[in-house]
Amino acid sequence: MLLTKRTLRVSYSMALVALMVSLAACGGEEDTVTTETGDDVAATGDTGDTGSGLSGNVLVDGSSTVFPISEAMAEEFMAVNPDVRVTVGVSGSGGGFKKFCAGETDISNASRPIKQEEIDLCAENGIEFIELPVAFDGISVITNPENDWAMCLTTDELRTMWEAAAQGTITSWNQIRADFPDEPLGLFGPGTDSGTYDYFGEAIIGAAGTRGDYTASEDDNVIVQGVASDPNGLGFLGYAYYAENQDTLALVEIDNGNGCVAPSPETIADGSYQPLSRPEFFYVKTTSLENPAVRAFIEFQIANENKELINEVGYVPVTDEITERAAKRLEAGTTGSVYEGGSPVGVSLKDVL
Amino acid sequence: MTSNLPPANYSTDLWQPNRALAKNTELLVKLVFGAFALVSVLTTAGIVLTLIFETFEFFQAVPLWNFLTDTQWTPLFADAQFGIFVLISATIMTTTIAILLALPVGLMAAIYLSEYAGPKTRKRLKPALEILAGVPSVVFGYFALLTVTPVLQFFIPGLQGFNALSAGLVLGISILPLVASLSEDAIYSVPASMREGSYALGATKRETIVSVVLPAALSGIVASVILAVSRAIGETMIVTLAAGQNPRLGFNPLVPVMTMTAFIVQVSLGDTPAGSIAYLSIFAVGMTLFLITLVLNLFSFWFVRKFQEKYE
Numbered sequence: 247m248l249l250t251k252r253t254l255r256v257s258y259s260m261a262l263v264a265l266m267v268s269l270a271a272c273g274g275e276e277d278t279v280t281t282e283t284g285d286d287v288a289a290t291g292d293t294g295d296t297g298s299g300l301s302g303n304v305l306v307d308g309s310s311t312v313f314p315i316s317e318a319m320a321e322e323f324m325a326v327n328p329d330v331r332v333t334v335g336v337s338g339s340g341g342g343f344k345k346f347c348a349g350e351t352d353i354s355n356a357s358r359p360i361k362q363e364e365i366d367l368c369a370e371n372g373i374e375f376i377e378l379p380v381a382f383d384g385i386s387v388i389t390n391p392e393n394d395w396a397m398c399l400t401t402d403e404l405r406t407m408w409e410a411a412a413q414g415t416i417t418s419w420n421q422i423r424a425d426f427p428d429e430p431l432g433l434f435g436p437g438t439d440s441g442t443y444d445y446f447g448e449a450i451i452g453a454a455g456t457r458g459d460y461t462a463s464e465d466d467n468v469i470v471q472g473v474a475s476d477p478n479g480l481g482f483l484g485y486a487y488y489a490e491n492q493d494t495l496a497l498v499e500i501d502n503g504n505g506c507v508a509p510s511p512e513t514i515a516d517g518s519y520q521p522l523s524r525p526e527f528f529y530v531k532t533t534s535l536e537n538p539a540v541r542a543f544i545e546f547q548i549a550n551e552n553k554e555l556i557n558e559v560g561y562v563p564v565t566d567e568i569t570e571r572a573a574k575r576l577e578a579g580t581t582g583s584v585y586e587g588g589s590p591v592g593v594s595l596k597d598v599l
Numbered sequence: 600m601t602s603n604l605p606p607a608n609y610s611t612d613l614w615q616p617n618r619a620l621a622k623n624t625e626l627l628v629k630l631v632f633g634a635f636a637l638v639s640v641l642t643t644a645g646i647v648l649t650l651i652f653e654t655f656e657f658f659q660a661v662p663l664w665n666f667l668t669d670t671q672w673t674p675l676f677a678d679a680q681f682g683i684f685v686l687i688s689a690t691i692m693t694t695t696i697a698i699l700l701a702l703p704v705g706l707m708a709a710i711y712l713s714e715y716a717g718p719k720t721r722k723r724l725k726p727a728l729e730i731l732a733g734v735p736s737v738v739f740g741y742f743a744l745l746t747v748t749p750v751l752q753f754f755i756p757g758l759q760g761f762n763a764l765s766a767g768l769v770l771g772i773s774i775l776p777l778v779a780s781l782s783e784d785a786i787y788s789v790p791a792s793m794r795e796g797s798y799a800l801g802a803t804k805r806e807t808i809v810s811v812v813l814p815a816a817l818s819g820i821v822a823s824v825i826l827a828v829s830r831a832i833g834e835t836m837i838v839t840l841a842a843g844q845n846p847r848l849g850f851n852p853l854v855p856v857m858t859m860t861a862f863i864v865q866v867s868l869g870d871t872p873a874g875s876i877a878y879l880s881i882f883a884v885g886m887t888l889f890l891i892t893l894v895l896n897l898f899s900f901w902f903v904r905k906f907q908e909k910y911e
Contacts, residue, residue: 263882410677414670432759433845433857437865438675438877459854460675461761461845463866471744472843472855474751475760 261381263398270458301329302539308355309385309441310333310464311484312526316355319547321575322555330539338464339441340364343529347373353533355545356527357383357441357484359585373582374532377546378572381561384509385446385522388469392477395419395426396572398499398506401521406448408478413457419478434472434481435458440464447480449521470495482522485509488580515562526561532581535574606719615717650889653882657770659877672846672857674880675866676909678704683887685848689763689856694831696767696852697774701827704771705778706820712779713786714808714832725780732776739838743769747874761843781826785819786812818906825899829892835860859884 260549313336320332337345339356346354347368360368360377368375387404389396398417399407403422406412419426435456436443447456461472466487471478474494488495488509499506502520513519528547535541546552553563564572574580658666669682677799708728712721747765752758758765789812798809813820843855844865857865866881 413673413676413678413680430854437868455677458676458678459846461672462675462865463841463844464865468844472760475748479760 251293251356261400282442294445300327302331302537304330304332304353304537304540304543305351306328306332306334306355307337307345307351307352309337309339309357311339311357311441311486312355312380314486315526315556316353316528316547317556317562318559320543322545322552323546327539327542332543338439339444346375346529346531347371349373349531350539351546352531352540354529356529357524358445359525359591360528360529360583364587365583366541375529376532376535376576376579376581377562377567377583378528378530378544378576380528380548380572381526381563382514382523382558383526383561384391384484384485384514384519385449385524386485386509387480387482387500388473388488388495389480389498390460390473390475391494391496393496396422396480396498397552398501400501401450401503404500407433407444408435408456410455411453413459415482416457418587421494429478432472432476432479433457434469434476434479435460435462436466436469436483437462437464442482442484444535445524449524450572463469484560485514489560490506511562512556515565525564528577532579535576535579544576548576605700619633634859642864644657647889650882653879654886657814657876657879657883658826660879661883670848678878679876681883683884685846685857686884687887688848688850689838689842689846690832690858690860692763692850692852692856693767693770693842694828696764697771698824698828700768701778701831702824705775705823705827706782708775708779709782709786709820710808710813712783712877714804714812725783728776729883731772732780735775736773736834736836737840739769739773740818740837743837744839755853759843759855760843760855761845763842763856764852766838766842767838769841770831770834773834773837774831777830778823778895781823782816782820785816785823788819789815794882816901818908821906822899822903825895825902829895832892832895833860835864839864843864859888872905879898 260581316334342354343364345351420428424564466483469481469483470491473481497508499508507519509519530544557565666681666683669680671680672682672685673680741764750763797811838858839861844857844861845855846857863881
């Protein structure tokens with residue numbers, strides 16, 4: 247009896263402390279996006295002006311990669327339209343589309359184009375959508391700063407390293423290239439639900455999929471932590487996470503047959519960082535556009551004047567030309583995906599929009 | 600209520616208390632309390648049934664033989680393999696390291712608190728020990744990842760950022776209060792007459808503790824250790840944060856490994872469609888976890904029954 251009583255007391259105190267900590271955590275979670283609302287929004291002209299009398303709810307969900315953009319936009323938007331509630335969720339690109347095609351959300355964020363089966367699901371439920379490219383990210387291959395051999399890797403070498411056939415067999419650096427040291431290969435990457443994982447697999451390996459015996463985490467900070475603490479580590483993640491952790495990580499240049507190129511805002515923007523540059527999208531439901539709050543918010547998000555926010559969170563906004571075409575699609579109500587469910591790898595947005 | 604009390608001018612022959620109402624009230628109270636007691640039983644039954652059904656479905660798709668003999672665990676990937684021992688080996692490793700730390704330290708702390716410490720010291724040390732038990736495991740996890748690992752890396756050059764060693768050590772610290780506190784209760788409750796008897800025979804304090812007190816408290820100590828082992832096996836945050844999430848078979852404590860609980864976390868954090876094989880695999884892992892702790896608890900139950908010493 248003594249035993250159970252004691253255990254009970256211990257678990258009570260544990261629960262109490264846990265509660266206190268979670269409360270503290272909630273309080274501490276303040277958004278840190280810098281506010282320079284006034285001028286910015288005044289400059290957006292009609293989108294900003296409609297704000298005054300606007301009210302309603304805007305439901306956004308989807309990719310964790312695009313989340314920082316929507317979060318920053320929502321904060322600025324709500325500052326001028328205090329009666330509009332914009333809720334931004336994070337379910338991953340795939341999870342976002344599941345809700346979107348079930349009609350539960352107005353806008354779905356994605357770090358990859360919508361897939362054919364998702365298009366079918368939307369069609370089944372009578373959901374029509376407009377696809378709006380908003381920014382570019384370069385998936386960055388990173389190593390430990392102590393790594394002095396893997397400065398540049400070819401896409402073939404990346405495939406050797408990550409393909410499913412490598413599972414359990416490719417475990418040492420010198421299996422990648424003969425003059426690499428005989429050191430264990432420590433691999434880190436996003437998990438299978440991530441749009442980053444999907445895009446990397448498609449661009450580097452193709453349909454076959456990657457190996458499974460690496461440290462897979464949906465939390466990009468785990469990848470940063472893992473590579474930063476393992477001299478033989480290698481991982482891949484969105485450029486924003488490299489940019490945030492430059493002092494503890496080294497960037498690997500990628501050779502796609504045209505020489506070594508490192509990801510940077512410039513090489514991502516001009517398309518020379520291939521094949522790992524990828525567009526990021528908003529998908530908006532056409533029926534939701536009848537709600538003035540949703541229309542105002544989506545126009546706000548793609549307005550040229552608000553692109554600085556995208557730079558701020560670490561991505562490269564699409565060019566003004568592409569924005570203009572996207573705005574036209576929105577204006578004209580052009581539905582469907584320009585990728586038609588196919589792979590975005592190697593497709594230039596300028597050509598297809 | 601007043602109707603149930605004797606009137607002011609009662610005489611014992613006339614007043615009949617309303618026994619029927621009291622009976623009904625008693626029955627109602629019994630039912631209500633019974634229902635609440637049933638909640639925990641039903642919850643347990645629900646959990647076990649869910650585990651059984653989903654695990655059964657899992658084994659429709661994956662042969663039990665593969666589950667037990669494969670040397671790889673990659674249910675989410677293209678080349679899906681289901682070797683549960685990859686995860687079990689990691690769990691065994693972190694738990695063993697934890698117990699290797701928690702058992703000697705906890706037991707010695709318990710002996711000190713019960714046998715050597717004065718009442719004042721005891722009064723201060725015991726609550727301090729229990730505060731340690733109140734530290735949330737996520738805090739322990741980051742402590743392992745950001746403090747213990749870098750310190751260990753200073754001494755062990757080959758140690759990776761995520762590893763079983765530091766996760767196991769911190770896991771040991773987290774279950775230490777459990778071992779110490781429960782063992783201390785067991786040791787403390789050994790009757791003073793036994794110690795006095797031992798002293799009367801001329802035994803020293805050390806001899807008394809080792810030969811009389813500890814054997815008398817053995818069943819309680821073993822129960823505390825098994826409870827701690829169960830807790831270490833099921834502990835999630837520390838191993839997920841600090842041991843890494845790399846499924847690999849073997850007992851090398853210096854590299855990232857993935858425990859059973861870490862795998863369940865990995866799958867539940869993502870967006871896994873219900874009914875898919877990845878989704879079912881977390882139930883198979885959960886079932887394995889459940890069976891392991893069940894066996895441990897049964898063993899502990901049997902051990903306590905068999906070896907419990909009853910005094911007075």
